Amino acid sequence: MSLRKLLAAGLAATMFSTTAFAETNITWWHAMGGQLGETVNKIASDFNASQDDYKITPVFKGTYEEALTAGIASFRAGEHPNILQVFDAGAATVIGAKGATIPVEDLLNENGVNFDINDYIAGVRYFYADADGKMIGMPFNSSTPIMYFNEEALEKAGVSAPKTWEEFAETTAPALKEAGYIPMTQSHLPWIFTENFFSRHNLQFATNNNGYDEGVAEININTPEIKAHFTALKEWKDAGLFEWYGTGWGDNQKPFEEGKVAVWLGSSGSFGGLKEKVDFKFSATLLPYWEGVTKEPTQTFIGGASLFAMAGKSAEENKATAEFFQYLTSPEVQYMWHKETGYVPVTEAAYELAKKDGYYEESPAAEVGIQQLQLPAGEWTKGYRMGFYVQIRDVMNREYGRILTGETSVEDAFATIEKESNALLARFAKTQG
Amino acid sequence: MKRASFSNLWMPVLLLLPQVSIIFVFFYWPAFEALKSSFYLQDPFGFSGTFVGLDNYFTLFQNAEYLRISLFTLVFTVCVTFFSLALGLLFAVKADKVIRGASTYKTLLMWVYAVAPPVAGILGVSLFYQGHGLITQLFAFFGHEFVIGVNYYDTGFALIAVSIWKQVPINFIFFLSGLQSVPRSIREAAMIDNRSSSRRFWTITFPLLAPTAFFLLITNITYAMFDTFGVIDVMLRSEPGNNPMTLTYKVYVDGFRGGDLGGSSAQSVILMILVLALTIFQFRLIERRIHYT
Amino acid sequence: MAVTDTFSTSPPSPAVTTKKRFRLKRETVVDHAILILGALFMLFPVVLTLMTSSYDNLAFARSGLQFGWSDQFLENYERAMFETSGFTGQIDGLSMLKNSLILGFGFAIGKIAISMLAAYAIVYFRFRFATLSFWIIFTTLLLPLEVRILPSYEVVQGLGMGNTYGGLIIPLIASATGTFFFRQFFRSVPEELVEAARIDGAGPVKFFIDILVPLSKTMIAALFIIMFVYGWNQYLWPTLITTDEGMFTLVRGIKNIIQSFTDSSSVPEFTVGFALTMITMLPPVLIVIFFQSWFVKGLTESDK
Structure with a gap:
């Protein structure tokens, strides 16, 4: 790190320390490596720049399996993050451990964020939901x-x-x-x-x-x-x-x-x-x-992973997590994520935005995933839980x-x-x- | 053991305290926990669990795959132990004999001792790389399409080869020092009695090296079973797939990757019993060695 | 044959000696050939990797390991050492090197200090429970960390020691190899020394510091090298217990190198990975080569 960068960092730190009293910090453990990780960092820093009340820090934890193991271990030690990314195969473990997470539907409702499961595209609605159709994990990087x-x-x-x-x-x-x-x-x-x-x-x-x-x-x-x-x-x-x-x-x-x-x-x-x-x-x-x-x-089915809000955090931090989820599912952010990575946008509104923007006319292949998730559903297509x-x-x-x-x-x-x-x-x- | 000693009440306690407390917290407690959790099936988050008695053990013994992995571990251990001992011995005998360049050879043959197993694994990955790895090409030259990660036996071969490479130096060091501690008088007598150098080796030198070889045998078995973890994890690139693996790697795969605490703990306990048997065997050998000398 | 007959009669036959010398010489050539092959066998993979680390990524991606030398050497090593990567942006070769050194030194020093004290108590003191403490300590020789890895991990996490240097180092110390080593050595120290010290009125502390420690210098050095290499080369434990990138050691970083090799979202950084592999290997190898005689002594003494 050059001296100038160091000084800049120091300056930034002193500036932040004057405003930090109102800021709530939350952490997000994920398994997005390489180019995907850079996009995750971009979403986080954009969120931090978009408001002054909350600050999210994304941390890369290795492969999906490693991120899940690290998340479980940290939960047992009481040092878990606010948000943990869990991949499709790990869903049953996390959803089964009822006290470990706050269902995303409850989290959003309690914190005054509108939630309607029908805002999400059909293919992702119930994959991370419980038997009653309540959404537990927030679909994030959804692919097929x-x-x-x-x-x-x-x-x-x-x-x-x-x-x-x-x-x-x-x-x-x-x-x-x-x-x-x-x-x-x-x-x-x-x-x-x-x-x-x-x-x-x-x-x-x-x-x-x-x-x-x-x-x-x-x-x-x-x-x-x-x-x-x-x-x-x-x-x-x-x-x-x-x-x-x-x-x-x-x-x-x-x-x-x-x-x-x-x-x-x-x-x-x-x-x-x-x-x-x-x-x-x-x-x-x-x-x-x-x-x-x-x-x-x-x-x-959707593959990829979803974000779980972990239990045992303060109300302010949960509020911050809810705000971040709201930001994350906004059409603009979803569209950006979709465009940068190829993962499907998880909400209908984001999909509409991408269509309106003419994205699929210029690269039709990018629409294939979401088209496949929008195909007619059947009795056995909402997901599996093992x-x-x-x-x-x-x-x-x-x-x-x-x-x-x-x-x-x-x-x-x-x-x-x-x-x-x-x-x-x-x-x-x-x-x- | 007769030895003039200090007698002081609190001093030895104080001296032993750091070691004993570390051992209790980081050895006995975990070992006990492993034993305990091998009787349970537990939710990884720690919310719930069921006492299942010996079920975790029965499940393992009924699982064909676990037996297959045990068999591979056996083959792997025998191959790694045999070849690394044989090569170590061969190089030691030759390095003991030559006069010119002896110390250079010694250095060149022992430095790999300091290479970490996962580093050896990375070298292995690049040598056995699919398609254009050097050894892959060598096999292709002889008409065998070597595909690591696809063919079970190819992958097993690569794991064994890299593990041997990593283990030769320590055997070399021990054999060489064993050879050099053979008294000059015995060597000279042997020279006169026995003209054939190979007969001289098998009748005189080898029996003198036997205690070292016994000791190394145990060391090598332990190495092959436990210390090769780094080699295996790197060479399989953390994807078990249809690849061969050792029992130690399986403990890791089930416990850390799969979150099956009970099953993984039961496997740990089985390994503990195995090592225990091995060590008792070793202690008895050492005792006998003391009688020999 | 007539010629042979005449020769066989002359007593010290020159033909026989030349033949013998020739045979001896041939044997020496074979010996050297075997040793040279052995040395090449050990060197070959490392030299190839070293050479490849001077190329760019495409060279390896296209045709594997390279014979020869290219111009990317400095750049690759500079990137391996100083380019921050990871997703916290706080990890580079230098920070991993620092952690490796802390692990290597911390482990070696901690282990030597603790096991010397324990061995001193066991060998030089007569006290109750002496046999019991002996067995408590030496049972640990039976079970390598690998077989109790999962519960060890749980215990250390439970103590809140995950991602700390203490959590990284101390559980590795929980075995008796060092104590065993010093016990053997102390027992070979002449008993007269203790007698003399007692006559001089030296207490146990003075005896330990003034006599035993100076006597053990070579042994300490030898054990230090072995333990440093052992600590530096740890892989499984650091992989589990450090999930925070700022705590990664070089050997732990190997896992990330291999992941980047298989990562499909960008061109893998093969040659920078090889450069980092070489950096990981170098310090323990150099120590073993330079302090060869101590190290060999320590290693071969430890089993007696």
């Missing part, structure tokens, strides 16, 4: 898996982006292979090809209302539709129509960026990063579905990896996933009692 494609590659192969998996298998993939490309990769098998496989085809994912209702839920994974999907995936891989580079997200995204892979299934939130890194023309479209399973494909879900995902990743490397059969793998997941769910139920 979509299909990116290299336009040059598709053109060269003379095909268009596939709408269904049947089309992909029969037409798109062979043509892309012929044109010298690896037709497809994806970056997250449990998220893209399991959870969202169930929502896209409107299939029940777990008993007890996808796990939302009381009682011990069981996962519905050992079912013919998804097994058929993985059987196809393994066949495609053997035929050179699909490639898998391991469980790491980036390992599967990289070959797409390098132009070796024509189609990549990733997060709508990857849009901002891709735009910066890739030098070919690419676009995106909805996640394909199996026509053989459904003729009326439904919307997908405890120890981080471990359940680990089990899935392990078994899927074994299927794709030929170490196990689809039948055995799904039987194992079912058995281990149900054991984990039963164990989780006991931690809650």
